[in-house]
Amino acid sequence: MSEVEKKYISYNHVHKLCQEAAITIKEFKPDLMIAIGGGGFIPARILRTFLKTPGSKNIPIQAIGLSLYEEISSDTIEEKTGVEVVRTQWLDFSNAHTVDLIGKNIVIVDEVDDTRTTLHYAVSELEKDVREQAEKLGRQDEVTNFSIFVLHNKDKPKNAELPDHIMNTGRYVAARTVPDDWIAYPWECVDIEEHTTNAIAQGYN
Ligand code: 5GP
Numbered sequence: 001m002s003e004v005e006k007k008y009i010s011y012n013h014v015h016k017l018c019q020e021a022a023i024t025i026k027e028f029k030p031d032l033m034i035a036i037g038g039g040g041f042i043p044a045r046i047l048r049t050f051l052k053t054p055g056s057k058n059i060p061i062q063a064i065g066l067s068l069y070e071e072i073s074s075d076t077i078e079e080k081t082g083v084e085v086v087r088t089q090w091l092d093f094s095n096a097h098t099v100d101l102i103g104k105n106i107v108i109v110d111e112v113d114d115t116r117t118t119l120h121y122a123v124s125e126l127e128k129d130v131r132e133q134a135e136k137l138g139r140q141d142e143v144t145n146f147s148i149f150v151l152h153n154k155d156k157p158k159n160a161e162l163p164d165h166i167m168n169t170g171r172y173v174a175a176r177t178v179p180d181d182w183i184a185y186p187w188e189c190v191d192i193e194e195h196t197t198n199a200i201a202q203g204y205n
Contacts, residue, residue, distance in 0.1 A: 005181045009151075010199035014186065015046055017151050017175035022050030024173050028147050030059055031104040036122055037065040037089065039111030042187055043151055047109065062099060065089030066118050083159070085121040093133055101126070102134050103142030112183055113153040113174060120160030123148070127163075147171035156180040 030051060035044035044061050051059050065088035091099045108122055123146055130144045148166060153174035166172050189195040199205045 007178070007181050007183045008195055008198035008202055008204060009183060009185055010196050010205040011186045013199060013204045014043060014151060018043055018046040019050050021149055021173050021175045022047055024170070025107060025147070025149055026051060028107065028145070028171060029105050030107045030147070032101070033059055033061045033107045033109055034091075034122070034126065035061055035063050036108065036110040036118060037063050038187070039185065040109040043111055043149070044109040047107075047149065062091055063089060064091060064122065066121060068117060083115075083117055085117060091129070093129065101130050102137070102139050102144055105145045105147070107147050107149050109149045111151050111185060113148075113150045113158075114156075116158035116160045116162065119148060119150075120162060123162060123166065145171070147173065149173045149175075151175050152183055153177045154180045 025047065033044045033048065035041050041063065048059050048061060067086045067088055069084045069086055071082050071084050091101075093099055106126070108119070108126070110119060110122075113119055126146065127144075134140045134142065134144075146166060148162065148171065150173075153176070155177050161167075162172065184195065184198075186192060186195055186199075196205065
């Protein structure tokens with residue numbers, strides 16, 4: 001990121017992006033959402049409103065928490081050797097009534113795809129969990145599908161890749177693909193009036 005230009009995004013704008021993306025996501029017939037916290041929580045909740053079909057149940061939302069920590073090489077302090085993803089919250093598979101991913105169409109929700117490290121970790125770990133659970137329960141014949149929804153995908157070289165069965169099948173949905181600027185989301189701000197004024201001025205309301 002060179003000159004840091006901040007993009008202010010209002011709650012209204014987030015709402016409209018979820019509404020718009022829901023049209024595509026509905027085609028996937030989602031059974032369940034997994035929101036990556038904290039940024040994925042509010043978009044997931046809004047998305048649920050637009051995925052609801054009259055007469056059917058609300059789509060459940062499960063939460064996972066992931067944080068990125070930069071690994072600093074011991075030789076040269078400045079040199080970043082990579083990042084480590086740390087689980088701060090995960091799914092509890094001990095009760096099949098509360099968490100059953102097998103045979104489901106699952107949408108993983110986060111606010112932004114920046115370096116792609118977080119999404120890569122979430123997808124590979126969740127796919128591994130599904131394989132292990134299916135084997136344990138003898139349900140390997142059931143097909144589980146993952147898709148991804150983010151509000152923003154930053155157009156930049158990524159540090160990790162997502163599987164072709166998500167990227168090449170229309171199961172990666174980014175409401176907007178944007179330049180590599182810092183995005184200020186409304187839930188992070190202290191002064192919501194000022195934030196919204198800035199968002200309106202930039203056309204993101
Ligand atoms: P990743 O690099 O793994 O794709 O993104 C990791 C996390 O960094 C995101 O989930 C998000 O919390 C944070 N992040 C990356 N870029 C931005 C940004 O422009 N704005 C905000 N608010 N968070 C960001």
